[in-house]
Each structure stands twice: as structure tokens, then as C-alpha cells.
Amino acid sequence: MDTSFRLLPETASTMASQVDGLYFFLNAVAAFFALLIFVLIVYFSLRYRRRDESVRPAPVPTNLKLELLWTIIPFLITMVLFSWSARLFIQMSHSPADAMRINVVGKQWMWKIQHPDGQREINALHVPVGKPIELMMTSQDVIHSFYVPAFRIKQDVLPGSYSRLAFTPTKVGEYHLFCAEFCGDQHSGMIGKVVVMEPAKYDAWLAGTIPDEPPALAGERLFAQYGCMACHGQRGPTMAGLFGRKVELNDGTTVTADEQYLHESIFDPAAKIVRGFTPLMPSFRGQLTEEQVMQLIAYIKSLQYSQSTQEQQ
Amino acid sequence: MTTVPYSSSLGRETTYLNHSHKIRSWLLTLDHKRIAILYMISITFFFMIGGAAAVLMRLELMTPQGDLVKAETYNKLFTMHGVMMVFFFLIPSIPAVLGNFLIPLMVGAKDLAFPRLNLASWYLFMIGGLFALASLVAGGVDTGWTFYTPYSSTYSNSYVVLAVVGIFINGFSSILTGLNFIVTIHTMRAPGLTWFRLPLFCWSLYATSLIFILGTPVLAITLVLVGVERIFHIGVFDPSLGGDPILFQHLFWFYSHPAVYIMVLPSMGVVSEVITCFSRKRIFGYAFVAFSSVAIAVLGFLVWGHHLFVSGQSIYGGLIFSILSFMVAIPSGVKVFNWTATLYKGSIALQTPMLYCLGFIGLFTIGGLTGLYVASIAVDVHVTDTYFIIAHFHYIMVGGAVMAYMAGLHFWWPKMTGKMYSEWMGRFSALLIFVGFNLTFFPQFILGYLGMPRRYYAYAPEFQALNVLSSAGASVLGVGYLLPLLYLLWSLRWGKNAGPNPFRATGLEWKTSSPPPTENFEKTPIVNEEAYAYHRMEMTGDTVATH
Missing domain, CATH: 1.10.760.10 (Cytochrome c-like domain)
Structure with a gap:
């Protein structure tokens, strides 16, 4: 795992770079409006600073055109944001028919995972790169949340019902797995790793044999x-x-x-x-x-x- | 006593503060102004408890491993921080302190419509607060202020019921205060004070009161159900008893999302008063600002589902809550634009209340704009339950609501106490709070996008640098909050007399003496002009500041 200082998490799933794209657009929109307001406030505060206590500035009448302008333009921007993010959300909620199903059970305070052919692991998830994965998840006790920042995905894991989480890893490596929903004393210890492997290595791992391993x-x-x-x-x-x-x-x-x-x-x-x-x-x-x-x-x-x-x- | 502290050049001797000094005259007072002072002292106390919890949390988070406190203790700290700050400081802050003091003055009335109910509200608030404190003393609560089930109702081994009872009782205080404000604004306005001549502070507290009355009962019932499940094992939320854990989240956020607007709407009211006074201008787009308050209050009830984007609600449910959440951004944006436009061609004085007020606009703008990120459902999936959310709502609730409370406190302090605080100390603390706040919370946006989950007492080592930065900022912020406590108390003894209208503001509250007499006005004032008629204001005479 790369632990150096950075401003963006690693990008390791098909969704990650798409979510980042929307994030950059949001940064641009936010920076524009924040700067606009900041610059105007500072400029007005200096330009119109009170020089004479007795000044009574003339009222500026309400300008309907201006009011409509700053209602409609932000409205249009939010609709762009909505349709963009909705498209991504629908895409990330969809899991392809050929996805590999892996079962996940959350319990205080560990992740128990079982692969399609029975292989089990705890607090680690090994997956082959490039293969669509669908997690079928449930909880044995309280609500947990399966979160892999490098994939930009998160899904609450509920007791008494199943939730699904689909992703396709794109980059070999080890990534953080966090529980994101507060679940009690050792919540911050309910962590693990997602290991994305080359398909051949994954098959070897699955078979439980790594050649020439003592x-x-x-x-x-x-x-x-x-x-x-x-x-x-x-x-x-x-x-x-x-x-x-x-x-x-x-x-x-x-x-x-x-x-x-x-x-x-x-x-x-x-x-x-x-x-x-x-x-x-x-x-x-x-x-x-x-x-x-x-x-x-x-x-x-x-x-x-x-x-x-x-x-x- | 050799000097009479409240005597002034105007010769008014008897005020609401000095007509009696007996403890009994405070604890049994029916005067809205004295009740406001009782609230001010109480919420300051609760703020300090919540603040102490925050200090310990920021110290723990200086290092990636858990070392200062145990995990269990850390969980109790963030729960106590949230419960105290949300229910016992932020929600009552502007409404119960400034609203109580100002609404009768602003509408030209002698008191609120139901003075006894008003005192009862304070007692309910204190009883609720004592229950919450009892849960702390008994050993603490570790569920987070959100009390998510089934953790809170079945699994937690902490004093959940005590805390829940405290919040339940406190809820009635909010409901009764809201009722009092609505009736007062409807029925007790002075002759000539039509709805569209009302100060925007009254409009915003009217909208807030609607939320109090409509939302709080839902929270109260929800918390009762948590208690019932916990004590009697009647299945409501826990699936192993036949309940539904998501039902709790729907009910909880049906109140707790509008509760954010309970904190923000009164702030917007304060800002509208302060910005007009210190730019000597009528508010730009009065009707747009007034109706955007109502729009926020109404839309605020329709967006609770954006807290459940990853909880397992349907995709379509998620999409509808996403689009409604974008909608609520529009009236907030309209307000920011109108405040900024109010400065245009004004006569701007950057005195302490104005500095706090401009600080509010800046921080609220960032808080609002980051609201767009979390309304964007696909981005929210990544950042929800991370530090991005912590940063976002602190920008709204601390950068916004607390800054506005400070602006209001500094604006009306001379009215409430008759004394002026040190202007330079005021400006210095406003600057300190602004800088400290940004240093504390801006790094948390980055931490959140990097993926650091909230409510983690130990974290991955690569998050340390930003956490240290955040803790450093918190120490600056802490000093910024302590300073006003000192110089405001100092002003009570040594401050200059303020006179009735030190900032030469419009509004009926400035037309009576400072501090006002018990009955507020010698005779009922008559209003014959719009609010914020700064362009018509007389600039001479004894309304000019004494400093």
C-alpha cells in the first residue's frame, strides 16, 4: 500500500476515474463561486468603506433581472450536476451478468469473506484484476459499511437483509478496506485490505497453492x-x-x-x-x-x- | 456599592437587569429578556462541555495509533460532543437566546405571547440537559449523536436511555419556544408593522419555528421507540426482533435534516440585520431573501433521504432525494448573492459584528458549495461517512451557525447589557476564529476524499499530516472562542456605556434604552416605514455611538 502524502486516493476501479472526473468539475464550480463571492466581498468592503459617518447611501432598488439570473444559472448548473451524478450512480449500481459473486458477512469487528468455490478469508479480499465482481453482503449484528476508497464505492451492510456492491478492479495492488458505519468499540479496527491480483496469480491463490512455497x-x-x-x-x-x-x-x-x-x-x-x-x-x-x-x-x-x-x- | 453601574447620561435607572437582584427574581422571571440571559448562560456551559470533548478528540487524532484514550472513551467523546453541541447548544443558540430577547423588541411588544410557557421551556431545556449530563457522569454514551439502530437499541452497553430521555424532554422546549414565536409574530406586531415591514430576523425565526413544531415531535417519537426497544425488547428497528433498521434512519433524518436549517435559518436572519446596519443599506431583494427562508424550510423537509444514499434505499429513491437536495441549494445561493449585493455602493464599516457576519458568508458559501458534492449521489457514495462530511457540516453548523451567533451576540450585546466590549479584541477574535476554523476543517475535506472514515480513533498512517494540521487549527480556534468569553465578561464591569443605539441601526429594538426596561417600551411604538430604511435615517442627535 502506498502510504506517501497525497491529495487524491489511488484510482483502481472502473468507477474511480469517472467519479474523480465529476469531483474535478465540482471543484471547478465551487472554486468559481467561492472566488466570485470572496472577491466581491473584499472589493466592496474596500471600495465602499465608510469614510464619513454621516453618509447615507441611496438605496439600490431590487433588480428582478439580476434575481432571476442568479436563480436560474445556479439551477441549470445543479441540473447538469444531477444528471451527471445520476448517470454514474445508475452505472455503479448495475452489476454485469457475468460478475463473480463473492459473499461478505460483517460482524463486530471483522469482515468474513467466501469465494464462489468455497475459499474463505477474513479482513482481506483477493480479486482478479479486470473481472467484474459483485459482493452479496449481510451483517450478523449491527450495521457496517463496506468501503474501498481506491474504488470510490461504499455500501452499508445490514443485519436481516442482503445488499449488493459491484465493482471492476483495474489495477493490481493492495488497497484499504474500511468499515464506514460506526459499529461499536473496535469500529476503527474493522479494517482490512483488498488485494487485486493478475488472474493467473488469483487462480493459484484460490487453489491454495503458490508454487515452491515452503x-x-x-x-x-x-x-x-x-x-x-x-x-x-x-x-x-x-x-x-x-x-x-x-x-x-x-x-x-x-x-x-x-x-x-x-x-x-x-x-x-x-x-x-x-x-x-x-x-x-x-x-x-x-x-x-x-x-x-x-x-x-x-x-x-x-x-x-x-x-x-x-x-x- | 459606591457606583450605580447602570446609570447613564439618559438618566434611566431601572432596567430589566437591575430592577431586582434576587436569585428568585431570575429563576422565576417571566421577562423574555431575563429568560434569554438564562439560556445564554446555560448554552455557554453546554458549549464548553462539547468543546472539551472536541479538544480531547483532536489530541487523540494527532497520532495514527490510538494512544491518549481508549477506543471506548473516544466513542463516548464524539457522542457527547455531538449531543451537547447539536441539541444543547446549536439548536437553542440563536432562537432561544437572541430570538427570545429580540422578537418582542423587534415587533414592538412587551413580551412574548406566553411568558409562563417561555419560562417552562427553559426549565424543560435544563431538565433535558441534566439528563444528558447524567448519562455522561454515569459513564457515557457511545452511539454517536445519530443513535443508529440496532447498535443503540440492542448492542451498545452504554447509557443510551438517559441521553435519549434528555433529548426527548429538550424537544418539548423547542416545540414550546416555536409556538411562542409564531403566536407572537402573528398577533403582537406593533401598529403599522405589516408582514413586509418585519425585520428579516423575524421571518427567519418564523420559518425556524415551523420546523420546530413540525419536526421535533417526529424525533421525540423515534427516540421513544429506541428506548422501548432497548428496555422492553419490542421489535421496531432490530431485525432480530422483527424490526427494520432503515426505518430508524428515515425517522431520525426526517427531523435531523431540517434541524440543520433550524441552525442555519436563524443565522441567516442575524446576517440580514448585521449586514444592512454596517453597510447602511436596505437589504437587496428583501422579498427574495424572505421567501427563500420559507423555501428552505419547506424543501428542507423533503431531502432527508440524502443521508441514506448508501443505506440500501432504492436507486430511484436515491435519485429523487438527490435532485431535491440540489433544489434546496438554490434559495441558499439566492441569499448569498443578495447579501453580497447589499454591500454594493454601501457605506461599509468593518466593526466586530460585521467581521463575524462576513466570516459567516464566506464559510457558509464553502459549506453550501460542498453541499453540491454530497448532493451529487455518485460522489456522495465515496465521501459519505468520511471526514468530507465532517468538514461539510462543520462549515455549515460552526462556520455558519456559530459565526452568526457570534455576530448577533456582538451586535446586540450593547443592547442586552448596556455596555460596549473592546472593539479591537472583538476584531482580533473574529479573525482568529476565521483562520482557526479554516485551518481545522479545510484539511478534513481532503482527508475525506482520500477516504478516512469518520468516528475512527486510530487511522492509517498516511492520514497523519492532515490530521496534525487540523489539530493545530483547532488550538487556534479554541483560543478564538475563549477570548470573547473573557472580553465580554470584562465589558460588564469596565465597558463603556453603550447608549440606546451605538451602531445607529434601524429596528424597534434600538428605539428603546440599553439595557431596555422590563416593559421594553414606555409606549407602544408605531411603525410607518419598511425595515432597513437606512437612507432615511437621521444621522445626528443622541443616537450616535458614545465611543
Whole structure:
């Protein structure tokens, strides 16, 4: 993401440059009228400043032509603005028949996303460049709003009904995803990113395989993609230094955190609950392939080594 | 006491201020002028609470990460800022303070039509304010001043009901004040004061009162429904109880959009009085200015849906609200053009009230023009719920309404207190507020178009530079608001006597002494000319300023 100082957001969808076009026209209209009023006020204030307390300037009679002029010209300008913006709005509300449907669920305070063939991710949306996308969105609790400034689009996400948001990304890159409707304590933390990829890369990402990726790295990516870090380390047990350690369970017994235990905890999390935690974690059976579970385990193992050396220092 | 503070060369000893000094004579007063002073003190208090919340918010926003306060605290701060400033400062500011004081004087009456009702309005206002304060003391409210459901009705763990009850009670204060003004303007005008001889301030407060009476009950009912859903779990707005969350937004904005005009119309009235006096000219296009007030009040009721462009209302609904929103820009534009034309060939004195007044026109123009951006539905989709909106409505409500309140306060202060403030301090603070305001809020237009959402206590690092600029401006603005508090209080003790008409203005309020006697006029004045007849005004005699 480009974080340098700028006056305009990035332009990364078919609508973005069109909305900017209208914005520039509005800037021109606003600058013209603001300058007109400012210059007249300053000019009159100097030109007609009070030189003599006893001056009684003659009244200037109301000029009907002038009144009509400054009623009708602004009216015509607003009608131009209306038709321009209405055309853009109708265009952005329309989603092409071949659009790729992606499901979005907003909840306090995360975005849960599912791709057409089942791939899930949290607080991130991967999409192929140039492909029309239509989001089908709903909320699990309060009103949220799905906002991608680089695309110039926003749509409230309501509980109890579905709303749609269509866009076509035009530029590869990572862009901000914000929740724009106040939704409670962590509203400003309900953010993520939209990753626009080349179609081939998107397909590879979708298949869950990136060629020649080391398993631990793939596991790290999955760990983020499935939102594991939303809980683990906070409401859930930390993964750092977990592998190979003895884990105390709720029923008083202990187990060693080996591959078998981690596999069971991912597919059947309720089977063994770590002492002091509540059974909140959903099962990932059917969502993760065995290969992906192995990658996750490889990632957890890698945490083990680096974390423990840090602790010794 | 060795000196009698209110004695003047005119020899009038008894005024509404000094006829009795007992606390009881203030708290049980039926005099519209004393009630106006009670309101002035109360809203200044609420302004300072709202302002303190703003200071903490701007400090938090100096850095991208949340560090000064917790997220929960920040959410309570912006809620308290909005509730205090909108319901307990801006809405009552010009109507309840200046309107209360001036309407009877301007129409040549002894008091408002219903003096007891007027006092009851103030008590309702204070009770409402105490409930809102209680919600703050109890631990705060975190819903934002908009109370969007189902967050407010189901999910928020804060003191929503207390705040809602406060606003509900306060609403009755507005309704009764509006009723009082309408009846007074209809029935108590002095002989010869026809509708088209009324000062435009009365016209604009008449239009405002219509909105008070028509709009406030809708807000009151809506907030009751939020309370009912919250306490009894009766489904109105929460879909999990069978309600509709968008219904709340329609009902809320049906009042709260016209409420913007409650803040702006009285400001326009003040500006029409001040600009004519300091350019010694009749207002240009009196009838156009008067009827544009009414047009704004009427059209203002038909544009609430522009707050819902991305909420999920139908495309056609959105388009209709968009075109109506453009329409409401026209009468506002007509007013700005007419005020500017009033300056033409005038005799212009840039005294403190006039500086505030010209500041109003400048900032209101920017606020109005950026209204075109948000009426443009496709642009609004991008900028709604961002800092662009924050900047836009602060230009209207602070740059507009507060500047006009300051203009009015400085214009009528000599009338209300009989004292002159320091002219140089006045001009300096007007300049400081204008500069500080622009420095605070102009960067927020850019921030908004860049995509920074509102109500974020932590934000992306690339937004920091503009946020720091905004906070720096806010500190200048803060000093600008503190100065008048000091020099106006100073003037009460050490200010020069003002005399009945220090600015040599037309209007009946200037035809009585300063401060006026309790009964306003010794005998009922008779009006035989239009408003703002500056060209016929006598320029000699004892109406000339004493400074």
C-alpha cells in the first residue's frame, strides 16, 4: 500500500476515474463561486468603506433581472450536476451478468469473506484484476459499511437483509478496506485490505497453492487468511512456543502438543479444551485440506523455535 | 456599592437587569429578556462541555495509533460532543437566546405571547440537559449523536436511555419556544408593522419555528421507540426482533435534516440585520431573501433521504432525494448573492459584528458549495461517512451557525447589557476564529476524499499530516472562542456605556434604552416605514455611538 502524502486516493476501479472526473468539475464550480463571492466581498468592503459617518447611501432598488439570473444559472448548473451524478450512480449500481459473486458477512469487528468455490478469508479480499465482481453482503449484528476508497464505492451492510456492491478492479495492488458505519468499540479496527491480483496469480491463490512455497510460509499465510490470529494470543491460547510443550486441559489432564493434537484441535476443537479457555473455536473440517493442515502445523513448529530463543535472551 | 453601574447620561435607572437582584427574581422571571440571559448562560456551559470533548478528540487524532484514550472513551467523546453541541447548544443558540430577547423588541411588544410557557421551556431545556449530563457522569454514551439502530437499541452497553430521555424532554422546549414565536409574530406586531415591514430576523425565526413544531415531535417519537426497544425488547428497528433498521434512519433524518436549517435559518436572519446596519443599506431583494427562508424550510423537509444514499434505499429513491437536495441549494445561493449585493455602493464599516457576519458568508458559501458534492449521489457514495462530511457540516453548523451567533451576540450585546466590549479584541477574535476554523476543517475535506472514515480513533498512517494540521487549527480556534468569553465578561464591569443605539441601526429594538426596561417600551411604538430604511435615517442627535 502506498502510504506517501497525497491529495487524491489511488484510482483502481472502473468507477474511480469517472467519479474523480465529476469531483474535478465540482471543484471547478465551487472554486468559481467561492472566488466570485470572496472577491466581491473584499472589493466592496474596500471600495465602499465608510469614510464619513454621516453618509447615507441611496438605496439600490431590487433588480428582478439580476434575481432571476442568479436563480436560474445556479439551477441549470445543479441540473447538469444531477444528471451527471445520476448517470454514474445508475452505472455503479448495475452489476454485469457475468460478475463473480463473492459473499461478505460483517460482524463486530471483522469482515468474513467466501469465494464462489468455497475459499474463505477474513479482513482481506483477493480479486482478479479486470473481472467484474459483485459482493452479496449481510451483517450478523449491527450495521457496517463496506468501503474501498481506491474504488470510490461504499455500501452499508445490514443485519436481516442482503445488499449488493459491484465493482471492476483495474489495477493490481493492495488497497484499504474500511468499515464506514460506526459499529461499536473496535469500529476503527474493522479494517482490512483488498488485494487485486493478475488472474493467473488469483487462480493459484484460490487453489491454495503458490508454487515452491515452503510449508511454514504457506501455513503463516493460511493462519492469517482464516483469521486465526483474531483469537489466538488473545481470547485463545497463544501458538508461540506451543509445539512439543505439555498442555494442561480443562479436565485436569495434560497432553503433549504434537502433530496429532494440533490436527485434532483444528478439525475437532471441542475435544480437548485448554485450561482457562472457553470452547469458542469453530471446526475447520471440510474447509482445510490435509495438506493445508500440515502447512499450518509447520508454521506452528516454526514459531516454537524462534519464540523460545527470544525468551532465552 | 459606591457606583450605580447602570446609570447613564439618559438618566434611566431601572432596567430589566437591575430592577431586582434576587436569585428568585431570575429563576422565576417571566421577562423574555431575563429568560434569554438564562439560556445564554446555560448554552455557554453546554458549549464548553462539547468543546472539551472536541479538544480531547483532536489530541487523540494527532497520532495514527490510538494512544491518549481508549477506543471506548473516544466513542463516548464524539457522542457527547455531538449531543451537547447539536441539541444543547446549536439548536437553542440563536432562537432561544437572541430570538427570545429580540422578537418582542423587534415587533414592538412587551413580551412574548406566553411568558409562563417561555419560562417552562427553559426549565424543560435544563431538565433535558441534566439528563444528558447524567448519562455522561454515569459513564457515557457511545452511539454517536445519530443513535443508529440496532447498535443503540440492542448492542451498545452504554447509557443510551438517559441521553435519549434528555433529548426527548429538550424537544418539548423547542416545540414550546416555536409556538411562542409564531403566536407572537402573528398577533403582537406593533401598529403599522405589516408582514413586509418585519425585520428579516423575524421571518427567519418564523420559518425556524415551523420546523420546530413540525419536526421535533417526529424525533421525540423515534427516540421513544429506541428506548422501548432497548428496555422492553419490542421489535421496531432490530431485525432480530422483527424490526427494520432503515426505518430508524428515515425517522431520525426526517427531523435531523431540517434541524440543520433550524441552525442555519436563524443565522441567516442575524446576517440580514448585521449586514444592512454596517453597510447602511436596505437589504437587496428583501422579498427574495424572505421567501427563500420559507423555501428552505419547506424543501428542507423533503431531502432527508440524502443521508441514506448508501443505506440500501432504492436507486430511484436515491435519485429523487438527490435532485431535491440540489433544489434546496438554490434559495441558499439566492441569499448569498443578495447579501453580497447589499454591500454594493454601501457605506461599509468593518466593526466586530460585521467581521463575524462576513466570516459567516464566506464559510457558509464553502459549506453550501460542498453541499453540491454530497448532493451529487455518485460522489456522495465515496465521501459519505468520511471526514468530507465532517468538514461539510462543520462549515455549515460552526462556520455558519456559530459565526452568526457570534455576530448577533456582538451586535446586540450593547443592547442586552448596556455596555460596549473592546472593539479591537472583538476584531482580533473574529479573525482568529476565521483562520482557526479554516485551518481545522479545510484539511478534513481532503482527508475525506482520500477516504478516512469518520468516528475512527486510530487511522492509517498516511492520514497523519492532515490530521496534525487540523489539530493545530483547532488550538487556534479554541483560543478564538475563549477570548470573547473573557472580553465580554470584562465589558460588564469596565465597558463603556453603550447608549440606546451605538451602531445607529434601524429596528424597534434600538428605539428603546440599553439595557431596555422590563416593559421594553414606555409606549407602544408605531411603525410607518419598511425595515432597513437606512437612507432615511437621521444621522445626528443622541443616537450616535458614545465611543
